[in-house]
Amino acid sequence: MTAPMNFRPNPLTTMADGTIKQVNPFSGTEVWTVPGRGNRPLARSIANPQPLDDDMRYRQDAFGSERPLDTPPEKARMVRIGDHWEILRGLLPDELASHPAEFRRVPNLFEIVSYDYWRENYQYSPDPETSARMERYLRDPAGKEHVKNIVRTRLKASGRHHDAETFKDNDLLALAPSYFAGGHDVIIARRHYVDDAVDSSQLASSGTLTQEEHAGFILFTVDAMRDLYERNRYAQYVVAFQNWLSPAGASFEHLHKQLVAIDEASVQAELEISRLRQNPNMYNEWGADFAFQHNLVIAENDYGIVAAGVGHRYPTLTLYSRSETSEPWLQSEDEVRGMSDLIHACHAAAGPHVACNEEWHHRPPGLDLAMPWRINIKWRVSTLAGFEGGTKIYVNTLSPVDVRDKVVPELYRLRDEGHISQQIRIATECQAQRNPLRYNPLLRL
Secondary structure, eight states, X not given: OBOOTTOOOOOEEEOTTSOEEEEOTTTXXXXXXXXXXXXXXSSOOOSSOOBOOHHHHHOSSTTOTTOGGGSSOOSEEEEEETTEEEEEESOOGGGSTTXXXXXXXXXXXXXXXXXXXXXXXXXXXXXXXXXHHHHHHHHSHXXXXXXXXXXXXXXXXXXXXXXXXXXXXXXHHTTTTHHHHOSEEEEEESOSBOTTOOBTTOBOOGGGSOXXXXXXXXXXXXXXXXXXXXXXXXXXXXXXXXXXXXXXXXXXXXXXXXXXXXXXXXXHHHHHHHHXXXXXXXXXXXXXXXXXXXXXXXXXXXXXEEEEOSSOSSXXXXXXXXXXXXXXXXXXXXXXXXXXXXXXXXXXXXXXXXXXXXXXXXXXXXXXXXXXXXXXXXXXXXXXXXXXXXXXXXXXXXXXXXXXXXXXXXXXXXXXXTSSOTTOEEGGGSOOOSSOXXXXXXXXX
């Protein structure tokens, strides 16, 4: 259920029988947590795990590190050189092996918003740099053959088997711009399984990466977001998200993020912006301050805060950037790294067998209001059913307090073991203060 636009939320109400009613202060979504429904395990079991051989380890799916030509041509790859990260852009097929990638950025073979959408609705055409990269790739014999194979794969998947078999080179290459100038990208991690895996249950997730690897993952994603905005003047928003495991919508159980450029703000974003106009400090007041006041802050560092989310359809961890800068691609590397450390810790605490969505939110370009970069990590541990559809009241099996109590002990353990950042403060170590998010310029006067 969504509350009226001008409501004053009462985010948490505990009834006499223990039912907890929640109202999300930013979206108005109403959620109930009913006693006794949260005792089921969060992690899903892996059915019939298989022993791994080298072929399985590296070739599990089209995202496998040994199968770079199974995806459309890379826009960029993130490589580790000495003690720093470097982004290499537009490599040709015969250059890939010489620059092993920790993360690869490729166009999505099946776009949510297609290149044709932008071309036909906005007369969009690739910028000169993208056009030059495409021409260079198609001049290379291996690159040209790669693109033709990708186009054939897409045609066959769309049911156009006859076209895939009969199209001449010019027909196939006419479809090439989709795989150079499109606005739906995938960031693919190197591993399918952890490096020392012995069976197929040992998937590599965000939480199994090292702190440094995860920082590269996040820095690369932020760079891709910036790049999509700069190359498409018609993009009003770039959606960034991660689906982990099939219950969360992942087609491949291989670690990856997605970015999609769209031409309008979502209904939810418009609603949130309208509330922000009424209360420019609402992310402090109803986010961080409320979490501190109700002991829902789980962790923090100098760059961000993690709290148990209130009023979400699924158990949620909400992360807020402390930065004065709203756009993540304009923040300093230290600020982005600080957020990365918190995201990494949240995933590590949940473990690799909990299905989840990671949803990024940031200020749309051109908006005249400041808002913090924030991320929701939602555990997909329940299924929406008829009650939710009929009432628009969502039954969340875990209350915010339950979420806090599951995560905090794991964070202590992980920090003691050195797997997560030692700079993270946990639970009562966190330094409660008013208005800890610095995005609001009115608080800096």
